[in-house]
Amino acid sequence: MARKVKEKLYLGVDVGGTKIMAAVIKASGAIEAREREPTPRKGTPQDALRAIMGVMSRALRGAGVSAKDLSAIGLAVPGVVDPDAGRVVVTPNMNLTGLEIQKPVERRYGVPVAVGNDVNVGTLGEKWLGAARYVQSAVGIFVGTGIGGGVIVDGKLLRGAREGAGEIGHIVMLPGGPLCGCGNRGCLEAMASRSAIERDIRAAIAAGRKTLVTGLIGKSRGPIRSKVLKDALEANDPVVTRVMRRASEILGYACLTVRHLVDPDLIVLGGGVIEACGKFVTPIVQKIVAGDALPGARPGGMVVESELGDDAVVLGAAALAQQHIGETPLEDAARLTPQYPKAAYSCAEKISIGGKVYTTDILVRGDGKVKKRGRKLSKEDLQESHDIGFEELERACKGSPMLLFIGTGHDGNAALTPQGEEFLRQRRIAFSALPTAKAVEAFNRAKGRKAAVFHVSC
Numbered sequence: 071m072a073r074k075v076k077e078k079l080y081l082g083v084d085v086g087g088t089k090i091m092a093a094v095i096k097a098s099g100a101i102e103a104r105e106r107e108p109t110p111r112k113g114t115p116q117d118a119l120r121a122i123m124g125v126m127s128r129a130l131r132g133a134g135v136s137a138k139d140l141s142a143i144g145l146a147v148p149g150v151v152d153p154d155a156g157r158v159v160v161t162p163n164m165n166l167t168g169l170e171i172q173k174p175v176e177r178r179y180g181v182p183v184a185v186g187n188d189v190n191v192g193t194l195g196e197k198w199l200g201a202a203r204y205v206q207s208a209v210g211i212f213v214g215t216g217i218g219g220g221v222i223v224d225g226k227l228l229r230g231a232r233e234g235a236g237e238i239g240h241i242v243m244l245p246g247g248p249l250c251g252c253g254n255r256g257c258l259e260a261m262a263s264r265s266a267i268e269r270d271i272r273a274a275i276a277a278g279r280k281t282l283v284t285g286l287i288g289k290s291r292g293p294i295r296s297k298v299l300k301d302a303l304e305a306n307d308p309v310v311t312r313v314m315r316r317a318s319e320i321l322g323y324a325c326l327t328v329r330h331l332v333d334p335d336l337i338v339l340g341g342g343v344i345e346a347c348g349k350f351v352t353p354i355v356q357k358i359v360a361g362d363a364l365p366g367a368r369p370g371g372m373v374v375e376s377e378l379g380d381d382a383v384v385l386g387a388a389a390l391a392q393q394h395i396g397e398t399p400l401e402d403a404a405r406l407t408p409q410y411p412k413a414a415y416s417c418a419e420k421i422s423i424g425g426k427v428y429t430t431d432i433l434v435r436g437d438g439k440v441k442k443r444g445r446k447l448s449k450e451d452l453q454e455s456h457d458i459g460f461e462e463l464e465r466a467c468k469g470s471p472m473l474l475f476i477g478t479g480h481d482g483n484a485a486l487t488p489q490g491e492e493f494l495r496q497r498r499i500a501f502s503a504l505p506t507a508k509a510v511e512a513f514n515r516a517k518g519r520k521a522a523v524f525h526v527s528c
Contacts, residue, residue: 079135081143081179082387084188085109085122087164087215088293088342092126093381094133095388097141097399099199099469100408100437101381103132115158115169123178137179142395144184144387145171146191148218152233156185159233162216162251162259184394188212188383190236192376193220194227195386196338198399199470200377204498205335209328211238212341212382213321213351214296216251217259221332225400238328239263243320258324262317264343268294270313281309296346303350318351322358329359329371340376348375377470377497407519408438408469415510417480421526429526433462434513436521437469443523456484458523460493466521467499474499475513477506477524484525 078097084090086109093104105128110121126143130136149161156172175183186194193202193210202208202222210220217239221228228235239259240252247256248266260266271283271294282305286298302310325337337359339352356373376382392399399406411424411434421428423440431443443462458476463486466474474494478484482505486494494501502512506524513522 078141079133079139080388080391081126081129081140082384082391083122083126083143083145084191084383084387085118085145085147085164085166086188086383087148088295090122090125091380091384092122092129093384093388094129094135095385096408097392097397097402098406098408099385099388099403101384102135103129104384105129105132109164111164113165115166118164118166119169119171119174123175126175126179137181140179140181142182142184142391143175143179144186144191144389144391144394145175146186146188146383146387146390147171148188148216150233150237151185151187153185153229156183158185182391182395184387184390186387186390187218187220187233187236189218190220190227190229191386191390192218192340192378192382193222193236193338193386194389195378195382195384196340196376197222197225198389198403199385200382201338201374201497202336203403203470207332207334208336208338209236209238209332209334210338210340210376210382211321211325211328212376213263213339213343214341215263215265215293217263217341219328221334223332223334238324241324241327243324258320262320262324264293264296264299267299267313267317267343270316271309274309274313279309282307283310296342299343300346303347314347314350315354318354319358321351322355325355325359325373326362329362330364333366333371335370335372337371337373338376339373340379340382342380344375345379374496377467381468404472404518407517408436410434410438410513410520411440413510413513413522413524415477415507415524415526417507419480419526419528421506421510421524431526432522432524433466434520434522434524435466435468436471436519439468441465443525456525457487458484458490458525459487460489462523463490463493466523467497469519469521471499471519471521473516473518473520474501475509475516475520475522475524476501476503477509477522477526478503479506479525479528481505481528483528484523 219238244256250260
């Protein structure tokens with residue numbers, strides 16, 4: 071039975087070269103439920119459409135709602151899309167070319183449907199609730215199966231005269247270089263995407279180079295996933311390190327080109343490769359951009375990683391859906407907040423969140439969800455469990471809070487690491503570190519988007 075709906079709901083759909091993900095999302099950006107499945111690699115566009123709608127319907131069931139509870143749907147599709155006609159013009163990395171996608175989905179679910187390019191939509195998500203929420207201009211570059219881009223100027227998505235703005239994956243970095251899925255040669259996508267990285271690793275294996283990748287994928291003939299690249303990098307695999315360094319350098323020079331062409335406040339790197347391998351890739355890109363010999367009149371043009379990660383596109387799709395029916399999500403972002411649970415703390419090493427009692431450290435995320443802190447992670451990765459590092463803060467800051475409260479415990483033992491402070495500074499999240507009893511009081515009083523890390527054991 072569908073539950074009663076109070077806040078407007080939207081269905082955001084991310085159709086990617088690797089996966090299809092659908093999420094039921096509130097107007098505030100809180101994700102109620104999500105479903106995903108691998109993208110079909112074979113079959114007709116109609117087969118792909120059936121798979122997409124199957125994931126959408128499962129997401130609705132997971133949230134306990136029906137299509138009539140939705141206000142609108144946002145569909146994010148890779149490649150060239152005509153949003154006005156609701157049609158996919160061409161998708162280089164999957165079989166959706168020529169598909170009329172908007173009308174069939176509207177007929178199936180009975181609500182308005184907006185269609186957009188996936189990375190345009192992902193960049194919109196970062197502008198709504200992510201890394202670009204404080205700036206007026208940003209370029210998003212998402213590195214996955216392919217490479218896509220999106221451009222925000224004066225707070226608005228730039229579509230271009232032919233719906234082709236932001237297609238940075240198809241700027242030519244090496245004339246006469248490797249063949250790209252778009253049909254041209256030497257594109258950024260053909261040089262630095264996960265598909266290009268996989269091609270170069272497999273060429274090295276064929277040439278007799280030893281690499282951990284062969285053991286990680288076994289006899290699988292499927293794609294080399296970003297998780298495999300991450301594991302190989304962490305093990306200092308020479309083949310993967312060499313290929314990834316070259317791809318990162320090419321991406322860095324592409325960012326330098328973007329800086330000179332668009333001069334945005336921010337360049338946001340996202341996508342599966344960055345999410346998995348950003349610790350390796352991003353510093354290389356940042357160093358190349360920071361070494362730019364041509365200065366600007368003012369500071370700016372920084373390169374940062376996506377704050378929304380895997381959720382950037384579905385959240386952007388929800389924002390696109392809101393815009394499609396006349397809502398203003400970018401302007402309303404600070405006003406519309408998730409529903410946060412009330413907290414209560416006693417000196418008996420217990421904390422109550424939303425009426426449930428916990429005896430362990432707790433995170434209240436920016437999207438209002440409550441999670442255990444994960445002390446095992448703290449003890450393994452940090453000097454001691456009192457240290458609060460960037461990985462825990464990254465979990466707590468899901469949902470893009472403006473303010474983070476840190477409960478330092480009864481005796482004030484818990485503290486941010488220097489890396490944690492840098493994480494919050496880069497994401498422009500203000501924080502207040504107080505003894506947990508006072509932090510709980512401050513958290514309950516605070517308005518707007520917020521999060522908390524509560525240390526309760528001492």
